[in-house]
Amino acid sequence: MSTELRDIATKLALEAGELIATRRAGHVEVANTKSSDVDVVTAVDQESEQLLFSRLQELRPGDGFVGEEGKAQSSSTGVTWVVDPIDGTVNFLYNIPHYAVSIAAVTGEPSPGSWQVEAGVVYNPATTELFHAARGQGAYLGQRRLQIGTPPPMNLALLATGFAYSQAMRVEQVRVLSQIIGEIRDIRRMGTASLDFAAVAAGRVDIYFERTLSPWDHAAGELLVTEAGGVIQGIRDLPHGREGIFAGHPTLVTQLKARISEVGGDTLLEDVPGWGLE
Numbered sequence: 001m002s003t004e005l006r007d008i009a010t011k012l013a014l015e016a017g018e019l020i021a022t023r024r025a026g027h028v029e030v031a032n033t034k035s036s037d038v039d040v041v042t043a044v045d046q047e048s049e050q051l052l053f054s055r056l057q058e059l060r061p062g063d064g065f066v067g068e069e070g071k072a073q074s075s076s077t078g079v080t081w082v083v084d085p086i087d088g089t090v091n092f093l094y095n096i097p098h099y100a101v102s103i104a105a106v107t108g109e110p111s112p113g114s115w116q117v118e119a120g121v122v123y124n125p126a127t128t129e130l131f132h133a134a135r136g137q138g139a140y141l142g143q144r145r146l147q148i149g150t151p152p153p154m155n156l157a158l159l160a161t162g163f164a165y166s167q168a169m170r171v172e173q174v175r176v177l178s179q180i181i182g183e184i185r186d187i188r189r190m191g192t193a194s195l196d197f198a199a200v201a202a203g204r205v206d207i208y209f210e211r212t213l214s215p216w217d218h219a220a221g222e223l224l225v226t227e228a229g230g231v232i233q234g235i236r237d238l239p240h241g242r243e244g245i246f247a248g249h250p251t252l253v254t255q256l257k258a259r260i261s262e263v264g265g266d267t268l269l270e271d272v273p274g275w276g277l278e
């Protein structure tokens with residue numbers, strides 16, 4: 001089943017990618033804001049989600065759907081599609097060629113910690129790089145199988161991360177980073193969570209850590225990492241998800257988790273003053 005779902009996700013990611021590339025060639029502007037003034041949505045995000053929703057209804061009637069821009073459908077088949085129609089919207093808006101369509105098919109309760117990801121596809125229409133995985137079948141960039149190698153020591157590790165849309169949370173995230181940036185090679189804030197997971201799988205960064213993600217930011221990417229031999233963990237003993245998510249080689253994840261904890265980077269979100277506010 002997982003390969004069939006992967007093939008559908010691939011087909012639809014390419015279709016949505018074509019739409020996004022066409023729209024990006026024209027004029028793109030902000031249509032609305034969401035959690036804060038800097039959390040933007042363009043008409044293309046909505047158009048891409050609409051395309052994915054209606055194509056899935058044709059190809060997989062009965063499957064559930066959870067999309068960032070609000071399309072939702074409960075599942076009668078046990079399969080739910082978890083979709084970010086444009087991940088990296090700020091990059092898309094600024095025409096930085098680093099954004100993606102992220103499509104996952106999950107079984108079980110469609111929430112992190114409960115779901116099993118069966119298939120995941122992350123497609124960057126600006127570079128045409130296609131990352132894909134089916135559960136138990138490996139992770140690939142195009143035709144090339146991905147395998148996470150032996151990790152470097154922490155002081156040579158390149159860390160990808162991202163910041164929340166909440167200003168208060170970002171200040172806290174920078175405080176935590178300021179404690180560890182002197183102990184690693186460097187950080188990358190590339191602006192597209194799904195491509196950060198893909199970068200871990202492809203060995204373009206050594207480890208990734210972020211807080212306040214939503215299910216569609218990581219559903220597809222987490223399968224790329226685990227199928228490439230890495231692990232996905234949450235902060236403390238919590239399931240991975242909004243509170244926090246680590247991705248990478250198990251040794252590095254264990255080390256970074258411990259260090260983040262030592263510097264107070266695993267304070268529960270509800271205890272970070274103003275974390276959910278602008």
Ligand code: IPD
Pocket residue numbers: 068084086087088089090161162163164165190191192193194210212213217
């Ligand atoms: C965002 C990107 C970004 C991450 C944010 C996400 P969006 O998704 O993945 O890298 O740091 O947390 O919300 O809003 O561009 O779909």
Ligand code: CA
Pocket residue numbers: 084086087088193216217
């Ligand atoms: Ca996203």
Ligand code: CA
Pocket residue numbers: 045068084085086087088089
């Ligand atoms: Ca998005």
